[in-house]
Amino acid sequence: MAKAENKTKPTEVDPRDFVAAVESDKKRADAEVLLDFFERVTGLKPKMWGPSLIGYGRYHYKYESGREGDMLMTGFSPRKANLVFYIMPGYRSDEMQDKLSRLGKYKLGKSCLYVNKLADIDMDVLGEIVTDGVAYMRKNYETFDE
Secondary structure, eight states, X not given: OOOOOOSXXXXXXXXXXXXXXXXXXXXXXXXXXXXXXXXXXHOOOEEEETTTEEEEEEEEEEOTTSOEEEEEEEEEEEOSSOEEEEETTOSOSHHHHHHHHHXXXXXXXXXXXXXXXXXXXXXXXHHHHHHHHHHHHHHHSEEEOO
């Protein structure tokens, strides 16, 4: 049986072009801030993953089932409803809970953090969360700074 390919892959779309096309003026302005913020915090260049994820770095995963692939180490997406942040280790650790308690207004998914607008959160705390997430990925997975 052939292994299913990961549908979320790097593309050649320029992340700045993608952000420039975001319809909402407020979401576009927040996404412009985030492009530079993530690059500064991670030291990595942005790359589009699929049609709407802006990723920084990548890591290789392999499950016990044998399924393996690559995914962004961290990133964000300026969606219509929310800004979505991808922190691949997730948000469940005690240390992460402390940071989330200081972040501001958000909602959680498994590896997704949903925020309505940047004005709702503390960007310094977001920087801590992103930095810790990238450090975790580098320690626990094969990672690539591309």
